[in-house]
Amino acid sequence: MTTPGLRERKKQDTRAALAAATLRLAVEHGLAAVTVEQIAAAAGVSYRTFFNHFSVKEEALLRPAGTERTFAVHLAEQEPQLPPLPAARAALRSVLADLDADREAWLQRLSVIAAEPDLLPRLVELGTADERAMAEAIAARTGLDVDTDLYPGLLAAVLSCALRVTLNRWHRRGGREPLDRLFGEAVDALAAGLPGPSAA
Amino acid sequence: MTTPGLRERKKQDTRAALAAATLRLAVEHGLAAVTVEQIAAAAGVSYRTFFNHFSVKEEALLRPAGTERTFAVHLAEQEPQLPPLPAARAALRSVLADLDADREAWLQRLSVIAAEPDLLPRLVELGTADERAMAEAIAARTGLDVDTDLYPGLLAAVLSCALRVTLNRWHRRGGREPLDRLFGEAVDALAAGLPGPSAA
DNA sequence: CACTTCGTTGCACACTGTGCAATCTTGCAC
């Protein structure tokens, strides 16, 4: 927890500039129509530098900040005696709060995805890394083995889905409904065992 | 439902040859280390022809047959009064039976994925098309709207996850446990509302 | 036997993503 340091700060600035340029250009022309070269130019850095920060073009759109292990941190903060599902749900609420702090940008990102159906899979693709981390955090909390036991992997996978579906609905409603409530609906349906189409 | 015709048959042969060559080479060297050019050569066709059948390299590994809408068909066959979750579960059992008919090949495909972690996301990526189809089939059955109602999209997403987790477990156990039973365990946990780590 | 349809092929091309080496700036110790 030492001082960030000038070097680290400039690095984050570069990443942020690239992410911002990506978002702006993608909103304008669609991500597919924008080349990495254009993004780098708009951010004032070289083509090669782009790949020092992001390994894939999509990453610049969908992971503007560094690889945050926020879920694991938030999960660890929950009361130890809380069952896994409520604990994970509370942790994800915190993650969603972070997203909500950047409302406009995230709604724009979701718009870019909605406008280019081919990109939706890539969003999911980026999400698998987080899903893996989530599974490991759940395994650590429950004392299970992430590789042999069913529960951690299944819960993480299912919650990732709920998150994805929720973001999709949130965007389709113009971000007017509170993200929190939409996610709550999804998790409630899960906790009830997907009994049937009760929630319209 | 007319006769397939010689032309159509040859087309399927070409696709099958490409898929088989892809699997063989990928098992041997890993998919990333194999180029499309090598695959095409091994299948006895030109480089360009590969992309007449598959739009992405991964597709040749993970979708050896044509784009089958098997789930929707199987779902339509279920008793109309059956609730959505059991109906979808039964339909997916049929899909899994199809996979099981090709046991060895599918276990090999899963091995290729397991050996190359970077590929797992791409599997998910390919799966999103099926997920969308699944959501539409469920929407049609329940009379809900796939775009505005929560239920179809959520159920399809969650079942896709269960399927993915199940295939993963199946492979890790060497394909010895019946695919059917592993999937049943996952869906049981879902139907129970993910109460806690009861199923070890 | 025309005539259409369509899968295959070759070619050119824009772009992605990587390895490598050079350069420059920051952080740190003396």
Add this chain to the structure above:
DNA sequence: GTGCAAGATTGCACAGTGTGCAACGAAGTG
């Protein structure tokens, strides 16, 4: 402040992906 190590940026070359286009030939149709 001077020198040195760490690391971020850059340029260059390169393998490979995926696409558009036009030509060719075999399969389907009358």
